[in-house]
Amino acid sequence: MSNGRALIVVDVQKDFCEGGSLAVTGGGNVALAIKEFIAENEGRWDHVVATRDYHIDPGSHFSENPDFVDSWPPHCVVGTEGAQFHPNFDPRVASAIFDKGAYEAAYSGFEGHSGEEELASWLRGNGINTVEVVGLATDHCVRATAVDAAREGFTTSVLLNLTAGVNPDTIASALAQMRHEGVELQGEPVGA
Ligand SMILES: [Zn+2]
Numbered sequence: 001m002s003n004g005r006a007l008i009v010v011d012v013q014k015d016f017c018e019g020g021s022l023a024v025t026g027g028g029n030v031a032l033a034i035k036e037f038i039a040e041n042e043g044r045w046d047h048v049v050a051t052r053d054y055h056i057d058p059g060s061h062f063s064e065n066p067d068f069v070d071s072w073p074p075h076c077v078v079g080t081e082g083a084q085f086h087p088n089f090d091p092r093v094a095s096a097i098f099d100k101g102a103y104e105a106a107y108s109g110f111e112g113h114s115g116e117e118e119l120a121s122w123l124r125g126n127g128i129n130t131v132e133v134v135g136l137a138t139d140h141c142v143r144a145t146a147v148d149a150a151r152e153g154f155t156t157s158v159l160l161n162l163t164a165g166v167n168p169d170t171i172a173s174a175l176a177q178m179r180h181e182g183v184e185l186q187g188e189p190v191g192a
Pocket of ligand 1 (some may be wrong): 053061075076101105120158
């Protein structure tokens with residue numbers, strides 16, 4: 001029986017931090033806090049993995065007149081600076097990086113691939129049964145990633161102090177959904 005633990009760092013990218021095209025308030029601080037948390041907790045996880053929103057042509061996910069629910073300003077386009085990890089986060093701590101959303105909206109890291117491999121099978125193949133989720137944004141990609149982790153059968157926690165969200169209302173509904181799906185919420189959300 002596998003009993004490994006992984007940290008999933010969601011979308012700590014320049015476009016989701018201050019100065020980016022779809023900035024989340026506090027994003028840069030969250031990136032730094034994640035880096036420090038990883039450095040201070042060596043041995044807590046068997047693996048750290050990271051996800052990236054990594055768009056080429058995601059269709060209606062991008063809009064000139066975004067509703068900030070289903071459509072968004074262009075962000076995290078492959079080859080642009082905004083798609084890069086925020087400099088406060090060092091991706092060299094990650095055993096693997098999972099890219100999602102090349103040609104569609106993809107909020108969950110479980111839609112992502114590292115080469116040919118999907119996140120769920122990668123985690124299982126590495127003996128992981130427990131995941132902790134941190135990153136950006138609480139109400140969108142962190143929410144979707146944590147919900148999918150729980151649905152895939154992983155024991156799942158979100159460390160809210162290491163997340164930041166877009167909007168207090170959608171953060172509140174995200175927290176409710178995650179609880180409903182059996183995700184353990186630790187700490188207090190930033191931005192709520
Ligand atoms: Zn996106």
